Structures are given as C-alpha cells and as structure tokens.
Amino acid sequence: MSQLLDIQQLKVDFTTKDGYLTAIRDVSFQIKAGETVCIVGESGSGKTVASKSIMRLIDYENGKIADGDIRLNDVDLTQLSQRELRAIRGKKMAMIFQEPMAAFDPVFTIGNQIIETILAHKQSSTEKARKRAIYLLQRVGISDAELRLKQYPNELSGGMLQRAMIAMALALGPDLLIADEPTTALDVTIQSQILQLLQELKTEFGMSILLITHDMGIAAEVADRIIVMYAGGIVEQATTLQLFESPHHPYTHGLLQSVTTIDSDRSKKLFSIEGSIPGLSDLPSGCRFHPRCPYATERCLNEAPPLLDVNNRKSACWYSEELVKNDSWKKPTLQTTSDLQRPRKKEQPREKLFTIQELSKFYPLGNRTFSGTSSFVRAVDNVSFTIEKGETFGLVGESGSGKSTLGRVLLQLEKASGGKVLFQDQDLSKLSNKELRETRKHMQMIYQDPYGSVNPRWKVGDIIGEPLQVHQSLTKKEKRIRVQELLEAVGLNKNSSERYPHEFSGGQRQRVAIARAIALNPQFILADEAVSALDVSVQAQIVNLMQELQNDLDLTYLFIAHGLNIVRHISDRIGVMYLGQLVEIAPSEELFKHPAHHYTRGLIGSIPIADPRHQREIISIHGEIPSPANPPSGCRFHTRCPAATARCREEQPLFREIDSGHWAACHHPA
C-alpha cells in the first residue's frame, strides 16, 4: 500500500506572550490508504496539535510549523499557501471534533452548513448539493433527513450532531478523515454507535482515518496502528496487536496497566504512574518521561532517546530491548502491585447509613401563567434504595439519567419534591436549617471540577481549613497542624498550604478537594464524577487514594460516574439509573457478569475493551435517551430495548429482587 500521509520530523511552535513554546517536536509517522491510525495520549501530549497541524489549522492559533514536512499524496502541505490549502481542506482531508454542540455555527441550519461545504469545493447546483446532503444524512443514520436539513444545531442532540458532523466531513469524499476525540463528549452508548458508524463508512468511502483519543479501549477497538504521544513527542509506534501484547516503552506499559477493564481484579490496587504530566513550558531534560519512569537511569536524564526501531516497531526508550526481555515486564496485566486491604465485610449484616424512600425531584418547565397546565422535568422519579455503612455505592447512567440530581437531593443541596431521605434514621427534610448545617459535618462532597469548587482567592491551607473553621473552634496552631495532617494524608507536601489552587495540577487539586472533604472525619462522601476529568494515569492515583482513605477512616461513598469500568472497580454495589429511575441494583461483580436489565446489558456492551484480541459482542442500544420532560409510557426504556414487548409499552415494571441482593425493574430480565 502507498503512503497517503507522510509526516517527517514535524515541529510546531506557538507564539505566546512569553515567546515561543514548542508544542510538538520530532513527530514522524505515516498513514497508508485505507488504514486507521490512532494517536493516544493524555492531556498535554500534543495529540490535538499534531492533528490540527496536518490541516494547518494551527496557523490561525498563533502556531507555526517550525520544521519538518507533511505530505498528503506527495504534496507538501507545509509549503502551500492558505489559498491552496483551502482547496484541500474539506475535500482531500476532513476533520470532526470533540464537541459536536460547539462545532456547528448556531445561526445556520444543518443543511445550510453541509451544502455550503459542497458548494465551496465544486461546481454544483444548490439543488444537487441539497440532494447530496440528504443522502449523506440518511447514510449516517439520521432519520427524517429532509426535516433535519432545515433544523438548527440547538434543535439536535449531541449524538445527532456528531452524525451530521460526520456527514459534513464526508460530503466530498475525503481521502483522510481526522477525528479529534469524536466521542469524548458523548455517552458510552452513543459512542459505541458512532465508532461503529465510522468503521462502516471507512470501507464504504475508501478513506483513511486518523483518530485522536485518550481512551485505550477505543484505540484497541478501531485502530490498525497506534501512536503513543507523551509531552509533545511520540514515544511508541506499533500495530495495535503488537502494542497491547507487548508494549515497549515504559510509559505505554504504565498506561496499559492503569486502564481498568471489565476483567481486572477488583481486589487489587489500581496501577498508577507516579507524578503528573509536565507542562509544555517546563519539560524535563533528556527523556521527557524520566521523572516518572521506574526504569530511568543517568542516561535518560541527560540524553533524549530518538524513536528507535526495535523488534519491528518504534520506541523512544534507550532500554526497550532489554526491558521487554524482563520477566516482570512481560505480563503486564497480571503484575501485582501492593494489594489493597479490602476487608471482607460482606458477611455480617450492615447498618444502613442512608435510606432513600420514594424520592422524587421535579423541575417545573416553562411559563405556567398562560398555558395553565404545569409540565415538569422528572429528573428523579420515585427512587428507593439504601446505602450501607462502609460500602461504596456506585451510580451509573447516561447524561440526563438524573444521577447527579439524586446525589444533590441526597445531601439536601436541593429540596426533594417528594419522598424521604433518612440519614441514620433521621429524616433530613425535617431538620431545621441549623440542625441541617450540623448534620452536614457528616456528609461531604467531592466535585468533578476541583478548580471550580474552591475559591480561587484562597490559599490551599484555608480551603482545607474552611470546614474546621465552620464546625470546630480550633486555635490557629491546632488548625495548622490539622491541615498539615490532612495534606499528608492525601499525599501532598505538608508545606503546600501557603500556595494557591492554580499552582497545582488537576490531580493535585482533586487531592486538595479530598483533604477538605475528610477534614471533619465525615461518615459519608458523595463523589460526583470526581475522577472523570482526570487523565488515566492520574485517575488511578485518586481512586487508590479514595480507597485507602475509606479503609483508614471507615468512610461510606456514593460514587457517581459515567466511566463504567472505574465504577465497577471502586464500588461494592452499583445502581443503574435511566430517565430518573433506578432500573437495577446489584453487587458490582454480579452486575457486570449477569446484568438483568437490558439497559444495563447495553451499557456494559458499549464499553470499548482495551484488548484487540477480544472482539466484544456488540449489544448496541439504538437511539438516544428521551427527554425527561416527556418520558415514554410503561417501561421507560421500551423505546430503545431490544427485548421490548407490548406489555413493556403499557405497564411499568416493578422494581423487584430477582436474586439475593440483585434488584431490577424489567418484565423480561435477561
């Protein structure tokens, strides 16, 4: 096969107010016609810059190609003028982006924007372009294509928009499609649909795909070849099978171990790479991974390794060849790190910490003055369950399922519309404001965005000390000592209390947030998407920390997340929510092994598996989550359920125990 894209020694600089900043350097790789190549990497790895450089879109962002060349079909893109580039962009190569909501111009219709693309590149009548647009929309699986053509971006869902985006990218049959994290902003069920669609279209349109992702699972599933980037450079390049079977670079090795999968052992501590990702402005000398590398030597500190050919692949490590011969390296997934002391506490009946009874939260919708009737968004609708003392209860579901709302109502941050929340047999809604404030000592919260949840003007010491200040009367000295204890407990330097939150990395900020949450020795912590925004290697650190603290402090967690694997790892029991209702509750292992509700099955089936040898059985849930303002009758899932019958349409299934400790609301459990 010939090379479609050939990138040699690419170096990209950005002009900032402090001078030049090199975002990526020495990046060389090729893509053959018809091939799917994935660039994987964490934040700051330069993967997005690499993809935007190919399109020369960095020219508009104060970036410039300082060195190297990019050849597409033997045309050097670095030498072309913007005018010449325009003829290639959208035609020979097209791009789709992470946030489909933000990627369309909000004031033009979808049809308008697709037709505009076609007309920009070829002589065609508007009518022909319109026909083409309708065909494309139908091809990417959008029903009522003619109607959608006339709709504005805000009238379509994220999944729909991403489909439309793909249709627009394919309008002129490009040779290369660059997809920058195309599914990161979407739910796992939609992600699965979109990835499948991309695979189909690739063969149909005979194009190559360059997919940028941070998710090893996605890479394993779709890529022919994988390029791993770290801190602005390529560290490893290999075929997918090679890479997963035997990673050659310590970073890849670590990354693969950090990934939690459906089969990974829950009793083990998650593997994590020490430290954090360096910023572009303070890259370490020599090999950029050396500060975090367990195998680093003097040489790594001083000399940057080039991308070397080792065993039919490329790796940028001085020691790849020796390392892979090492026994402990060979079986990465079985390698054990220190075991997590997970006390087997299942046997004795446990005390209930939270009892939730028929809890509902409705939000009024629209203006009721004139219409007379009142409509509601049923964010949480008649939910009952318990959280036992000392356990981690996981809560999963697509966005719009009401899981975060449930969490906030539980902590009385929002008033319930109906039902009760009992905390240690005490009805929280009956408490006076003062009593409630007192009770808040025992229940704390960790948020998704650790930066947004702290006052940016406060020093870390004051942030962590705030709950102490509110609830305890400590002297300054006592408070300082306590803050230092807490900093050490979460693995931060005890002298960091004088620093401001913006001086910390994302992972460190989340540690600060945890320190603050445990300051009052609470009994319960609600973690709402607490690790979702973090990179894989850092995510593992935080999860481990949370589990250690749980053991030491006898904490109970409610862990809300959309990343199913991580929830599986950390939770004892998991509840699955769909459209405001709990559809299934089961112990973690049981839920993943024998999901009873078809929604749960679909969710689990949608998770990409980080193992190319393991082709998952595709149980796709088709369609998208309906509006919670107008939920379907009967079983709310029946519109998307593969096993739905007439009964499901009419009769709402009861939430019943189908096995010991395993509850599900389904007429036809699997």
Place this chain on the structure above:
Amino acid sequence: MKEAINSKTIWSAPKWNLIKLKINLSASNLFVYVAGMIVLFIVACALFPQWIAPYSPTHMHTEFILSPPSALHLLGTDYFGRDVLSLVVYGSRDSLIIGVVSVLIGGGIGGGLGALAGYVGGVVDMIFMRFTDILMTIPGILLALAIAAALGPSLMNVVLAVAVSSIPGYTRVMRGQMMSIKKRQFVVASRSIGTPNWRILIWHILPNSWSPLLVMATIGLGTSILVGSGLSFLGLGVIKEIPDWGALLAQGRGYLTTGWWISTFPGLAITLFVLSVNIIGDKLRDMYDPKTK
C-alpha cells in the same frame, strides 16, 4: 487538554499588587501609564489648584481681554480677561466632585440594591427589577435633568441628579454579578459543608464581587462626569464665581468666532479625563474579566 485550559483562561488568583503593574512597562501598557498620569495630574489640580494655576481664576487681566493662547496666557483669556488655564485648573474641582461623589452614591445605592436583589432573589429581586425597569425607560440625562431642575441649582443637587440617574445601570450589573457568583461551584461547595449564609457572603461572595464593582465604578466615573458636565452646560449647574468645566464651556459658546479657545480647552479637559478613566477601566476589566482574555 482540560488542565491547560483551567490554569490559563479561568481567572487566576488576581494580583492586587498595583506596584507590580507599574513596573511591568511594555508598549501595550504605555497608554495605561499615560492615562494614569493624566488622572493623577487632574486630581492634583482639583486638590491644589493654587499651586498649579498660574493666576487667580477670578482675576481679570483687563489689558488681555479675549487674547488667544500666548506665552503669558497659555490657553488664552476670556471676555473678562480671566486666564483660561487657571479657570480650567480651578474648574476641575467641581467637575471631579460631581463625578466622584455621584459614583460613590449611585454605585453604593445601585450596587447595594443589585447585590441584594441578586443574592436574595425571589420577591425582593422582582420588586427591585421592576423599579429599575421603570427607571430605565427614562434616559439617564432626562432623569438627571428633571431632578436637577426640580431641586434647583446647587452642586449637591447636580451630584444627586447624576447619582440617581446612574442607579439602574449599577443595579443591573451588580445583580448579574451576584447571581453568577452565587451559582459558582465553590459557593455551593461551601454551603454543602454547612457554612452559614452570612459567612458565605463574607468569605466568598463579597471578596469575589470587588473587582467587577471596581471596574464598574471606574467606567461609571467617566459617564458621571459626562452627564454632570452636560447638566452644567445646559445651565442646571452651579452658578458660581469659578464655573466647572461644563459651565465654562457653555460660557465660551457665544464666542466661537472670536475666541475658540474659551470653550475648546474645558472640553479638552473633560475629554482627556474621561478618556484616561476609560482606558484605566478597560485595563482593569481585562485584568479581572475572564471572558476578555
């Protein structure tokens, strides 16, 4: 990518250190320094006119009636032979008093009402907003005119008129600020650990509202000076021996053909001052508003 964005675009801990600002001299900041110096100079004129003005503003140089700018009278003399430069220097006092005091009153009342409406919400918010809606239907200068006319000419009355007419603007902005700060996650987070309302207000909300208030007041100062001098120009100001800039300008209007300098220089003074204040206001906004980064 998220982290890189977080640390740069979401506003970082503000640097109150104004001294540092002074040292960081670059071309883009040059305007700000010049503006700062102009403001300082005009403030000095208002405080110590006797040290800066070459003559007494009331002295009539009868031999120099309507003489154009010269070495003796840098900005010329008026129809009584008074030195225009001295008049402008002395006139700064009333102009500045009108601007500053009305910002303090209008900003204080408007900002306070807005903060209350935004923080408390509900019925209070509804009533206040209704009231500002009403005030907004009358253009600022008309309202100020009506009040000034009703109260009669005096410095304090002009100040009051300008202040009242500026209230709705402050109320709106402050209310919006308050509502957005109230919803920020660290406020919710503080509430979730059981911090009482008054503490949240003192610890989190007020410290985060200062900078927008400061920006608002700076830009408001420019507007107030313009409205105030407009009132004086229309003859609603103070009738005093030493007129403020607006009145001075109005007096020169009859001599456009014979003495262009009489009305030109007071106008220039107003413009320079308002311009400088606006430049500083823009700079402050760029520093504190995450959106304009």
Place this chain on the structure above:
Amino acid sequence: MTLISKALVRIANSFVSVLGSLILVFCIIYLLPGDPVLSMIDPSVATPEMIENLRRELGLDQPFYVQFVEYFTAILHGDFGQSLINSDPVLPKILMHFSATLILTLTSTIFSIVIGVTLGVLSAIYRNKWIDILARLVGLFGISMPTFWSGILLILIFSVNLNWLPAMGSDDWKTLILPSLALGFVGAGLIIRMVRTSMLEVVNEQFIVTLRAKGLSERVVMYRHALRNALIPAITIIGMNIGEMMAGTVVIETVFSRQGIGRIIADAIMAKDLPVIQGVIFFSAIVYVIINLLVDLSYSVIDPRVRRSH
C-alpha cells in the same frame, strides 16, 4: 400560541413601565421644592391673591393624587394639557417638533451603526494592525467626548473656519450633518467596542475552526458566519443606543440651536413647565418601549435559538 402570549406579557410589562415612569416623573416634579407659578409671573408685581388664583386655575392647589388622576384621565383622552408658560397645548407642540428630532436620531443612528459595525469588524479581523488601533481610538474617543464639545469642535472647524456647513438652524438637510456626526459619534464608539469584543469572542469559538477545516475562505468565515453571530449581542447595544441618542438631542439641539423635542424639554425643565415635561417623558418612554420590542423582534429574526425555543 405561546409566542403570542409571550408577546402579550412583554407588552403588558412595557405598559406598566411607561405608567411607572409617568408616576415617577410626576413625583419628582411635584414633590420636590420649587413653584411653577412663581416662574410664570413676577412675584414682585403679582399680589398673593393673583398667585393663589392662578394656582387654582391650573389645578395646582389640589392634592397630589387628584392632580395625577386628572392628568392621567386626560391623557387617556388624548389631552396632554397646556404649557404653563404660554398655554400652548402640549400634544400638538410635541408632535410638531417630534419629526425633526426623529430625523436627527435616525441619521445619527445610521451613521453610528455604519461606522460602528464596519470599524468594529475590521478591528477584530485585523487585530493589532493599524486599523485596529485606529478603530479602538475612535471607540475610546467616541465614548469619552462630551457631545456638546464635539459639536462645538465641528462648528469651529466646518462652519467657522472652513465655512462649509451651517452652524445652526434646522431648515435644510445641510443643517443635519454636523449634529448627526456629533451625536452619532458617541453611538459609533459604543458599537465599535461592542462589536469588536463580541467578534473576538466568536472568532475563538470551536465552530470557526470547523468552518476553516471545511475549506471555506476567510472572507466567508468572517463575514458570513462570525459577523452574524457577533451581531446578536450587538443588537442590544444598538437598541439602547437609539434611546440614548434620542436623549442626547437635549444637548445637541441646544448646541446647534435646532428646533426639536430635546430643545423643548430643555426649556420646559428650566421653566418647570410640568405638562410639557410630562408629555415629553411620556413620549420618550413610549419610544424606548417600542425600540425594546423591536430589538426583541430582531433577535428572533437573526438568532434561531430564540426563534425556535418553545
């Protein structure tokens, strides 16, 4: 249906606002010290009885609320009362001069929009180039120069020195040029700044990257897509600006000695001519409300997110 009911709510709200402003101005003029009667006749000549008679004749001896109710009922019948100074009926007087002011406002608005939008857009596209610096300076001066001064400067330059255009009067179109420039300059300043800021914001949006990735020319990206998005927030400023210009005629009509409603109210306020003040403010409040409704309407034309919601 909901759209109509929404519009009805808005109109009802506006009506309340107009009524409120009427009461407010009535209160200001009535409750604050100062006696209109004394400004009508010379107190040194008139006997206390004459003053008392005049006051009774004008209904000024009635309690506040009675006066207001009477005034308001009269308005509903189209009667805005008579000037206290020369007994001219208010409504015809306002109507007669309203067109002059309206034309001035209109020409100023057009001038400010043309200059403001053009410079604002160019300034954002050629960021930090000379045209951006120029536009920002124009913007800053626009909002910093008092209209009475820029008006006088224009007179000095174009009438006194160059003798190209008339300095005063309101007879032909030539007299309209200088006041429109002076008045429009303020609006232009505001609009330049607003359009520039919102253009710069839009240019950083993700969808601009998409448009470029599709291979569209910069011209299409900027003028077809970015500009339309940037104008959405600018419309509010433009709308508010029309109201401000209308008010600005108070000063400008005095500077250029033009006939018009601004001049009328300036004179009326000096003389505490209550019915005239009331009438003009009532008019300006109505104009303000109409402009606001138009702004809302234009939003729904230009922004599909508003059009299609509900």
